[in-house]
Amino acid sequence: MSREKLLLKISGKIVNPDNPEIIARYADTIKKLVDEGKRIAVVVGGGRYSRAYIKCAKALGLNNAQADMIGIEIARVNALLLAYALGDYAYTPIPRSVEDVQRAWSSNKVVVVGGLQPGQSTAAVAAVVAETLGIGKMLYATDVDGVYDKDPKRFSNAKKLSVVSIDELVNFMSQRYEAGGYELLDPIAIQIIRRSCIEVIVFNGFETSNVEKVLRGESIGTKIVPCK
Ligand SMILES: Nc1ncnc2c1ncn2[C@@H]1O[C@H](COP(=O)(O)OP(=O)(O)O)[C@@H](O)[C@H]1O
Numbered sequence: 001m002s003r004e005k006l007l008l009k010i011s012g013k014i015v016n017p018d019n020p021e022i023i024a025r026y027a028d029t030i031k032k033l034v035d036e037g038k039r040i041a042v043v044v045g046g047g048r049y050s051r052a053y054i055k056c057a058k059a060l061g062l063n064n065a066q067a068d069m070i071g072i073e074i075a076r077v078n079a080l081l082l083a084y085a086l087g088d089y090a091y092t093p094i095p096r097s098v099e100d101v102q103r104a105w106s107s108n109k110v111v112v113v114g115g116l117q118p119g120q121s122t123a124a125v126a127a128v129v130a131e132t133l134g135i136g137k138m139l140y141a142t143d144v145d146g147v148y149d150k151d152p153k154r155f156s157n158a159k160k161l162s163v164v165s166i167d168e169l170v171n172f173m174s175q176r177y178e179a180g181g182y183e184l185l186d187p188i189a190i191q192i193i194r195r196s197c198i199e200v201i202v203f204n205g206f207e208t209s210n211v212e213k214v215l216r217g218e219s220i221g222t223k224i225v226p227c228k
């Protein structure tokens, strides 16, 4: 019987040097899922450190691709923190391409990825890694409770959606399509999720117990229905 496969996308606002205790809790959570027989791929974002470097890159007059490349490296460093915290459960070094991801996956270890290429966010990385590895479910652990009808950080009357279709989603995404932007799901992520019918659950990742709650089918966060 084939083992259940899972893609866990964790915001860089969560996995970063400010939060060693949360990183340790995610490592324990992931190890438990592996011990239960699941195959896990993890994608980690860049968070505030990547945005600090991107701000500096822009101040130096670097172009968006160069700023993105720096954000990519910071996401990879955050990913390496988690991979090392996973010890022998995780594959290292951090894959730097889709080909590397495929090679790492064949090790049967947890594969932890940061950024891949300019012009997208780690949400797109999560989607392309899931598609490449034939993973149909993505847990999207972020710094808000789910998808809202508008940015909850900018609008106090924003309403959380419990279910949203991938086609409706674009109406709620305020896209700053630039290095450090790409809030929530960027256009590339949305296209890949749609074409490969990847089910996505967006939930608050600061509470690591939410991972188990989502896997138990508890209705927390937002379920993105990927296709008809
Ligand atoms: N419609 C929306 N619903 C929820 N969050 C949104 C929405 N529009 C914009 N956002 C913003 O997206 C942020 C999460 O996106 P992002 O920073 O890319 O996440 P991550 O760090 O998980 O990659 C939230 O902090 C929120 O401010």
Ligand SMILES: O=c1ccn([C@@H]2O[C@H](COP(=O)(O)OP(=O)(O)O)[C@@H](O)[C@H]2O)c(=O)[nH]1
Residues within 6 Å of the ligand: 010, 011, 012, 013, 044, 045, 046, 047, 048, 050, 054, 067, 068, 069, 070, 071, 072, 075, 114, 115, 116, 117, 118, 119, 120, 121, 122, 123, 125, 178, 179, 180, 181, 182
């Ligand atoms: O494949 C990738 C992944 C990340 N980034 C850059 O790295 C930054 C940090 O990644 P992300 O925004 O996904 O991290 P978050 O803080 O949202 O978790 C992005 O804004 C992009 O500028 C990129 O260019 N390509």
